[in-house]
Amino acid sequence: MQAAEREIAENIIRISGVNPRKCMKCGKCSGTCPAFNDMDIHPHQFVSMVEKGKIKELMKSKSIWTCLSCFACVERCPRNVEPVKLIEAARLSVIRRQGENHLKADEIPALLDENIPQQAIVSAFRKYSK
């Protein structure tokens, strides 16, 4: 049986170490996010939705796979909220479930070209699979 939405929200706050209530909704994280145009839910909305406990929508969002972990939102947040850590925690809430990996090992060979560095494969696998 799947955990209740409220329990997943509490877990996301716990494992991320983020307090979404610190957010003053200035939107700087979304303004600086290099993946903004490729996200359906943007970083500032993400913070607010975790605060409100709307976790299932976040777990279905495209944004958890397009966040680049570039830490621009961390560096530029005037309140030190660290939105990237909430996005990571939501992603982990998905891939830590049986059969929910976003990238599977047998898909990898078709995605490679001869110059792709190991670093790319290792990091994608760490981000998208458990």
Place this chain on the structure above:
Amino acid sequence: MIYSYYPGCTLRTKAKDLDEYARKSAEVLGINLEELPDWQCCGAVYPLAQDEIATRLSSVRALASAGSLGRDLVTLCSACHHVIKRVNNDMKTNQDIRMKVNNYLEPDKEYAGETKVIHFLELLRDVVGFDELKKKVVNPLTGRKIGAYYGCLLLRPGDEMQFDNPENPAIMEDFIRSIGATPVVYPYRNECCGGYVSITEKSLSQKKCNTIVSSAAEKGADEIITACPLCMYNLDTNSTERKLPVRYFTELLAEALGVK
């Protein structure tokens, strides 16, 4: 002084140039890099969740191993540097992580973040000194206009990485000057290349890389340098509109020192 050196997985395979030219240059500069025995891959991304323990272990093993030799740990790949430096910070500041990692690893002496992690560029700036480096240049790269690409991982988060000013860095431009070339500052030098997303969403990385390379070219750069194998791949392969040669900073260093 002898330093423990952590090459990382990619420097043994696709990024051999980054490694080889650093070793040759270090020899000329009197830096003794001794490769850490039995190092393991750092995992390439820093585990952001506080309950991730297993993904921190390989970094701690490297850190503790350098520490047991009484040495600082030198890194070269931006991703390795980012991961190892931040895990070290966790071991210093996060009691829960420190306890769980030490419980699992059972080291002879508990590890608590004592080892100093130094990126090769920091070694050039803070140990060799750019003025001293300049004196050792035998083949100055006069007239070459070079754009430094910092990317994300060396700079951010600034309070943990302590590498340079995260919004207006200067270390790579100072390096470029010290080898006799002209640095070209451009707006997108510390914006993301797309990183690992290029595996699953190539078009996103292409958009990022086109903006970065065009920005460097419009400001007058003829070539770009980086310290990161994934940035190198993305800037090279995923810039579809405008192309500039992308090289590792160590290749230009070796060229200037006459060991390429």
